[in-house]
Amino acid sequence: MDLEAVRTFVAAAGAGQFQEAAAELAVTQQAVSKRIAALERTLGVRLFTRTPRGAELTIDGQAFLPHARELLRVAERAVESVRPGSRPLRVDVLASRSAASGLMRRFHRAHPEIELDVVTLFDIETATAAIRSGAIDASFRAVAAPGRPLPEDIESVWVLDEPLQLLTGPAHALVGARSVTLSQLAGHRIWMPGVVPGTEWAAYYDDLVAEFGVTIEATGPNFGSDALLDTIADTPALATFMGGNTRLVWPADHGLRRIPVTDPTPVYPHSLLWHRDNPHPALPILRAHLAATPDTTGTWAPDWALRRTASIKD
Known part of the structure; x- marks a missing residue:
C-alpha cells in the first residue's frame, strides 16, 4: 500500500476538500x-463522495480512516527507530x-x-566486523598488529x-621496590594466562618479550582476574603485568602491590575505531x-601501534 496515498487520504479527510489537502501537502489538486x-x-471501495461543499467520507472511508492514521504512526515509528x-x-x-x-x-x-x-x-576481527555491519558504532583497540591492517573503511x-x-605478592623478591626497570625483570616469571595467541594484546607482549628479554608465561587455564590475583598473592615466584588504569579490587590480606615499570615505561596504546560513514551524531x-x-x-610501544592525534571530522 502506498503510504503517500494513505497520507493524502488522511489529509483530505481532515480538510474536507481536495484543494486544501493539496495546499497542506504542497502538491497539486x-x-x-x-x-x-x-x-x-x-x-476496491469508494472513500469519498464529492459534494458542493467538498469531499465527504463514504461509510468505507469512515471505517478506513482510523486504520490509515495508525498506518502513518507505525511508519513514523519505524523511521524514527533508525534515525x-x-x-x-x-x-x-x-x-x-x-x-x-x-x-x-x-x-x-x-x-x-x-x-x-x-x-x-573479544578480538579486533570481531570488533571490526561489528563496526562494518553497524552492530556497534566504535571500539577501543590496539591497532594495527603486524600483517593485519585495518580495512580501508575503518578509521x-x-x-x-x-x-x-x-x-x-607480599613474598615476591621485588615487592619492596619503588619501581623496576625492564632489565631488572629478566629472570623473573611473569604469569599472564589471559594472553591468547592471535589477539592484538598477544602481539603486543610478543614484541615486549623480543625487545627486552622478559619471560611471560601464558600457561594454564584463565579463570579470570580474581583467580589470577589469588595465585599472585600466594606464589612468591610469580608476578604479572597489569594496566595502570585497570581497576581491580582484592582482599586486604592478599598484600598485593603495584610497582611502576620504568626505563622505558612500556605503555599499551588504546585507539578508537569507527566506520568512516557512521552517521551517529554522538560519535x-x-x-x-x-x-x-x-x-x-x-615510553615504549610496538612499532606497529598507531599513536597519532585525533583529527575530528563532522
Whole structure:
C-alpha cells in the first residue's frame, strides 16, 4: 500500500476538500485526486463522495480512516527507530574493568544526555566486523598488529597510552621496590594466562618479550582476574603485568602491590575505531572528548601501534 496515498487520504479527510489537502501537502489538486483514486483501486471501495461543499467520507472511508492514521504512526515509528541519534551510541570495550571502560565512564559523566550502550567483544576481527555491519558504532583497540591492517573503511585514532605496572605478592623478591626497570625483570616469571595467541594484546607482549628479554608465561587455564590475583598473592615466584588504569579490587590480606615499570615505561596504546560513514551524531562528540596529544617521552610501544592525534571530522 502506498503510504503517500494513505497520507493524502488522511489529509483530505481532515480538510474536507481536495484543494486544501493539496495546499497542506504542497502538491497539486490533480495529484491529490490521482493518489486518492489509486488508493480506492487498491482497496476496491469508494472513500469519498464529492459534494458542493467538498469531499465527504463514504461509510468505507469512515471505517478506513482510523486504520490509515495508525498506518502513518507505525511508519513514523519505524523511521524514527533508525534515525541517527534516536538510538544509543554503541561502543565496545575489551573488559568492564579496563582503561577503555574508564574512558567511557568519564565520557558519560561529561555528557549524561547521550544514551550509551557499552558492550564487550573479544578480538579486533570481531570488533571490526561489528563496526562494518553497524552492530556497534566504535571500539577501543590496539591497532594495527603486524600483517593485519585495518580495512580501508575503518578509521582509527590514538586516545590513550596506558602504562604497564608489575603486580607482585607480599613474598615476591621485588615487592619492596619503588619501581623496576625492564632489565631488572629478566629472570623473573611473569604469569599472564589471559594472553591468547592471535589477539592484538598477544602481539603486543610478543614484541615486549623480543625487545627486552622478559619471560611471560601464558600457561594454564584463565579463570579470570580474581583467580589470577589469588595465585599472585600466594606464589612468591610469580608476578604479572597489569594496566595502570585497570581497576581491580582484592582482599586486604592478599598484600598485593603495584610497582611502576620504568626505563622505558612500556605503555599499551588504546585507539578508537569507527566506520568512516557512521552517521551517529554522538560519535564526533565522543571523538572530541577523547582527543589528546600523546607524550611518548620515556615510553615504549610496538612499532606497529598507531599513536597519532585525533583529527575530528563532522
